[in-house]
Amino acid sequence: SSSTTPIKATLFPGDGIGPEIAESVKQVFTAADVAIDWDEHYVSTEVDPRTNSFLTRESLQSVLDNKVGLKGPMATPIGKGHRSLNLTLRKELNLYANVRPCYSLPGYKTRYDDVDLITIRENTEGEYSGLEHQVVKGVVESIKIITRKASMRVAEYAFLYAKTHGRKKVSAIHKANIMRKTDGLFLQCCDEVAEKYPEIEYEKVVIDNCCMMLVKNPTLFDVLVMPNLYGDIISDLCAGLVGGLGLTPSCNIGEDGIALAEAVHGSAPDIAGKNLANPTALLLSGVMMLRHLKLNKQAEQIHSAIINTIAEGKYRTADLGGTSTTTEFTKAICDHL
Amino acid sequence: SSSTTPIKATLFPGDGIGPEIAESVKQVFTAADVAIDWDEHYVSTEVDPRTNSFLTRESLQSVLDNKVGLKGPMATPIGKGHRSLNLTLRKELNLYANVRPCYSLPGYKTRYDDVDLITIRENTEGEYSGLEHQVVKGVVESIKIITRKASMRVAEYAFLYAKTHGRKKVSAIHKANIMRKTDGLFLQCCDEVAEKYPEIEYEKVVIDNCCMMLVKNPTLFDVLVMPNLYGDIISDLCAGLVGGLGLTPSCNIGEDGIALAEAVHGSAPDIAGKNLANPTALLLSGVMMLRHLKLNKQAEQIHSAIINTIAEGKYRTADLGGTSTTTEFTKAICDHL
Numbered sequence: 254s255s256s257t258t259p260i261k262a263t264l265f266p267g268d269g270i271g272p273e274i275a276e277s278v279k280q281v282f283t284a285a286d287v288a289i290d291w292d293e294h295y296v297s298t299e300v301d302p303r304t305n306s307f308l309t310r311e312s313l314q315s316v317l318d319n320k321v322g323l324k325g326p327m328a329t330p331i332g333k334g335h336r337s338l339n340l341t342l343r344k345e346l347n348l349y350a351n352v353r354p355c356y357s358l359p360g361y362k363t364r365y366d367d368v369d370l371i372t373i374r375e376n377t378e379g380e381y382s383g384l385e386h387q388v389v390k391g392v393v394e395s396i397k398i399i400t401r402k403a404s405m406r407v408a409e410y411a412f413l414y415a416k417t418h419g420r421k422k423v424s425a426i427h428k429a430n431i432m433r434k435t436d437g438l439f440l441q442c443c444d445e446v447a448e449k450y451p452e453i454e455y456e457k458v459v460i461d462n463c464c465m466m467l468v469k470n471p472t473l474f475d476v477l478v479m480p481n482l483y484g485d486i487i488s489d490l491c492a493g494l495v496g497g498l499g500l501t502p503s504c505n506i507g508e509d510g511i512a513l514a515e516a517v518h519g520s521a522p523d524i525a526g527k528n529l530a531n532p533t534a535l536l537l538s539g540v541m542m543l544r545h546l547k548l549n550k551q552a553e554q555i556h557s558a559i560i561n562t563i564a565e566g567k568y569r570t571a572d573l574g575g576t577s578t579t580t581e582f583t584k585a586i587c588d589h590l
Numbered sequence: 591s592s593s594t595t596p597i598k599a600t601l602f603p604g605d606g607i608g609p610e611i612a613e614s615v616k617q618v619f620t621a622a623d624v625a626i627d628w629d630e631h632y633v634s635t636e637v638d639p640r641t642n643s644f645l646t647r648e649s650l651q652s653v654l655d656n657k658v659g660l661k662g663p664m665a666t667p668i669g670k671g672h673r674s675l676n677l678t679l680r681k682e683l684n685l686y687a688n689v690r691p692c693y694s695l696p697g698y699k700t701r702y703d704d705v706d707l708i709t710i711r712e713n714t715e716g717e718y719s720g721l722e723h724q725v726v727k728g729v730v731e732s733i734k735i736i737t738r739k740a741s742m743r744v745a746e747y748a749f750l751y752a753k754t755h756g757r758k759k760v761s762a763i764h765k766a767n768i769m770r771k772t773d774g775l776f777l778q779c780c781d782e783v784a785e786k787y788p789e790i791e792y793e794k795v796v797i798d799n800c801c802m803m804l805v806k807n808p809t810l811f812d813v814l815v816m817p818n819l820y821g822d823i824i825s826d827l828c829a830g831l832v833g834g835l836g837l838t839p840s841c842n843i844g845e846d847g848i849a850l851a852e853a854v855h856g857s858a859p860d861i862a863g864k865n866l867a868n869p870t871a872l873l874l875s876g877v878m879m880l881r882h883l884k885l886n887k888q889a890e891q892i893h894s895a896i897i898n899t900i901a902e903g904k905y906r907t908a909d910l911g912g913t914s915t916t917t918e919f920t921k922a923i924c925d926h927l
């Protein structure tokens with residue numbers, strides 16, 4: 254067993270399959286001797302008036318205190334005017350950058366080999382401003398906000414990430430030929446930051462062209478940085494190249510060194526409680542959390558155990574064409590450790 | 591030679607490789623005995639104050655009079671505050687629907703087989719409103735406008751297209767979980783129109799999920815209808831699945847039965863004038879124009895000649911891995927007629 258003092262980390266198991274895949278993470282972390290003291294928060298079933306959402310102030314405070322956390326899928330009740338839980342977390346915790354690595358998993362074949370992309374998404378503004386109104390009957394508008402502050406912050410994060418992770422190129426994705434002012438400001442910030450990183454190749458790619466290139470030849474890209482909605486779209490596209498959101502991790506980065514790793518797939522209510530869920534995305538998100546904590550050795554061990562289990566193919570959950578239960582797949586990973 | 595009175599159609603050869611690929615279309619149409627009397631309009635090099643663009647009032651009037659046209663790539667001079675020529679055409683002619691079929695070309699192998707998708711894009715509003723301003727220093731906003739009028743119009747076009755082309759399903763693409771009012775209105779219009787077509791399957795798909803599904807399994811989709819920017823993104827993505835914009839046609843539909851077919855790739859100034867351009871996208875757009883004119887027999891003949899020439903593989907331009915010039919490739923198509 255580990256001799257170090259456990260690190261406190263917030264855990265939001267989330268809804269649907271969330272608790273099952275969170276259990277898998279706990280078991281794998283234990284098997285790898287990772288000393289994490291989980292501060293578990295279930296999303297309450299009552300709206301907290303202080304957050305106008307089902308997330309309580311206490312849950313948010315836990316992430317602010319621990320500065321690190323892991324989050325499963327959270328379903329927002331539809332049609333009641335409440336804020337999405339995911340968006341509440343991003344806004345309240347000021348999680349300004351959403352990092353989603355997408356890489357081909359050895360042994361899990363898709364149409365694409367050798368995909369190795371990092372999408373870095375501005376996570377707080379843009380098309381997600383929430384500012385919308387009806388101008389006159391039958392005419393509605395939504396407002397996209399781009400600020401220099403948020404754009405600089407995410408651009409700086411992207412270039413620093415590229416540098417510290419041995420990446421060669423950053424592509425800024427935009428539609429500034431149409432949204433000259435908003436996307437233009439975003440690009441201008443990327444240009445400025447790029448100047449400080451002469452060793453990193455830098456290019457600007459229009460989003461439509463980017464999507465075409467990604468499906469034709471994803472190896473043309475390395476790190477991609479972009480405004481909120483483009484990040485939402487392109488990160489899902491990239492996940493699709495390597496098998497989907499069930500296999501790709503993500504981590505949200507905030508001010509003051511906060512990191513909230515997150516499985517971005519849905520809560521899959523249809524298979525919840527049936528021991529059928531694939532915990533890979535949450536496990537790999539947990540690995541991102543460990544790397545953030547500089548627990549690199551254990552991160553690599555767990556990462557290899559997951560990859561090797563999938564590659565061997567004997568234990569796979571139904572979404573990957575196998576017949577294993579969540580617990581069987583989890584046990585197979587633990588056996589690799 | 592043809593015995594029918596020639597139909598007058600506007601031709602914008604466009605910039606860069608435009609004139610060469612337009613010449614290819616003229617030759618192929620002549621070889622197929624298509625009686626078109628081309629009303630050729632070169633984009634002028636002076637801004638017409640009546641359009642604030644390089645497109646003159648006379649050129650626009652030609653399309654309004656002929657009600658049908660074909661357009662090559664047009665490059666907009668950057669940084670002079672002029673409106674994009676493509677956008678000027680769409681707005682001035684009220685070309686409300688942009689139809690882009692994407693299908694696997696027999697004999698031209700990509701990672702995907704059996705792609706057969708139709709993207710139908712709202713072409714006049716949304717994120718392309720041109721409404722943008724700086725709120726305070728470092729804070730800019732763009733306004734996305736969605737109207738009931740334009741949404742109903744494009745939704746009606748999409749369902750009518752599906753019905754008249756023997757299509758089974760229409761998917762409305764949106765991000766109404768975030769842009770509840772704008773994309774919400776768009777969806778509501780699609781819902782209303784869908785009710786009138788009980789024989790056509792109808793579904794709503796969030797854009798990020800749509801992009802993931804498209805790269806995983808494009809055969810899940812049939813006709814896709816969406817607001818302007820999503821159409822821009824998804825039509826390029828779909829084009830990428832089958833080889834890129836050099837191979838995919840498009841047609842813009844306006845009020846009063848106007849149809850302007852268009853190759854949506856760039857003007858490729860690097861290879862302009864070198865007899866190297868691939869005319870396929872403009873040729874296939876010409877085929878769409880012929881179908882619009884109900885010249886179905888000749889449309890099918892030309893379509894087959896293009897497809898067969900590419901499938902045989904003896905004559906291909908450099909972008910498809912061949913060594914043929916534009917004229918050699920064009921002659922090969924004419925020989926198939």
Ligand SMILES: CC(C)[C@H](C(=O)O)[C@@H](O)C(=O)O
Nearest residue numbers: 337339340485517767768798
């Ligand atoms: C669930 C939804 C609000 C969310 C988003 O749009 O950001 C999701 O798609 C994501 O990418 O995390």
Ligand SMILES: CC(C)[C@H](C(=O)O)[C@@H](O)C(=O)O
Nearest residue numbers: 430431461674676677822854
């Ligand atoms: C050139 C550009 C303005 C245009 C658009 O954004 O619509 C192009 O990408 C297209 O799809 O026709």
